[in-house]
Amino acid sequence: MDIAERGYRQGGFAGLSFRDIAAALDMKSASVHYHFPHKEDLGKAVVERYTENLLDSLGAPDAASDSVKNRLARLVGAYRAAYAEGESSCLCAVLGSVSPQLPPAVQEAVNNYFTRLMTWTETALAEAMPSTNLNAAHIISALQGAMILSVAMSDARYLDEVAEDLAKKSGV
Numbered sequence: 001m002d003i004a005e006r007g008y009r010q011g012g013f014a015g016l017s018f019r020d021i022a023a024a025l026d027m028k029s030a031s032v033h034y035h036f037p038h039k040e041d042l043g044k045a046v047v048e049r050y051t052e053n054l055l056d057s058l059g060a061p062d063a064a065s066d067s068v069k070n071r072l073a074r075l076v077g078a079y080r081a082a083y084a085e086g087e088s089s090c091l092c093a094v095l096g097s098v099s100p101q102l103p104p105a106v107q108e109a110v111n112n113y114f115t116r117l118m119t120w121t122e123t124a125l126a127e128a129m130p131s132t133n134l135n136a137a138h139i140i141s142a143l144q145g146a147m148i149l150s151v152a153m154s155d156a157r158y159l160d161e162v163a164e165d166l167a168k169k170s171g172v
Contacts, residue, residue, distance in 0.1 A: 004046045009088040013043055013095055013102055040103035043095075047109035050091045051116060054078055061124035071124035072170060076163040079143045083159055089151050093144045114140070128170040139166060 003024045007016035018039065022029040036042035058074050060066070082090045092113045099107050121136035122129075129135060146162035 001042075001046050001049055004042055005050060005091055006086070006088075008043070008046065009091050009094055010086070012098060013039075013106065014098075018042075038103075040105050043103065043106035044109045047092065047095065047106060047113060051109070051113040054113075055116060055120060058120055058124070061120045062126075068125055068128045068170065069167075072128075072167060075121065075124070075139070076143065076166070079147050079159060080156070080163070083147050083150055083156060087151055087154060089147050090144060093148060125170060131171060132169050134166070134169055142166060 003021050004016060007020060018029040018032045018036075021032050025032075032042075036045065057078055058071075061071065079090065082088070088094075092110050095102060095106065095110045096114065099110055102110065117140060118136040121139055125134070125136070125139070142162050143159070143166075146159045149158040150156050
């Protein structure tokens with residue numbers, strides 16, 4: 001699944017085959033098909049794992065002992081970490097941009113990723129949002145767009161600038 005995730009992040013869903021995965025593992029593609037009968041099964045599993053890993057890394061969005069500043073820092077840190085991993089975009093930014101061309105189960109998993117991330121963001125930053133013009137969609141869109149721009153320009157500065165701007169606007 002690590003190989004599939006990297007492949008999807010670098011070349012999109014259509015840019016990776018079971019043969020590519022098998023070659024990277026030095027095995028036959030039938031072995032990959034044994035675990036994932038269809039490419040849609042693999043794609044769904046990879047997106048679901050990515051979603052769980054991200055949300056686990058973000059932690060509870062509403063822990064009383066945690067501050068809005070720390071929550072925003074973890075969210076930004078997740079985007080910085082995704083960028084640092086081979087200067088590539090978030091898996092779901094890549095797949096979300098071609099969602100209409102994805103198999104239904106993968107579309108649903110990508111939609112679930114964004115739904116859950118938006119819910120986490122709304123909850124985590126609820127204290128700061130009423131006094132700003134920010135909402136979860138704005139925050140996620142800004143981070144996703146900045147990541148794509150950073151990848152395209154090979155310059156993390158764009159992601160850093162948006163992160164700083166979000167921190168200022170949220171008052172943290």
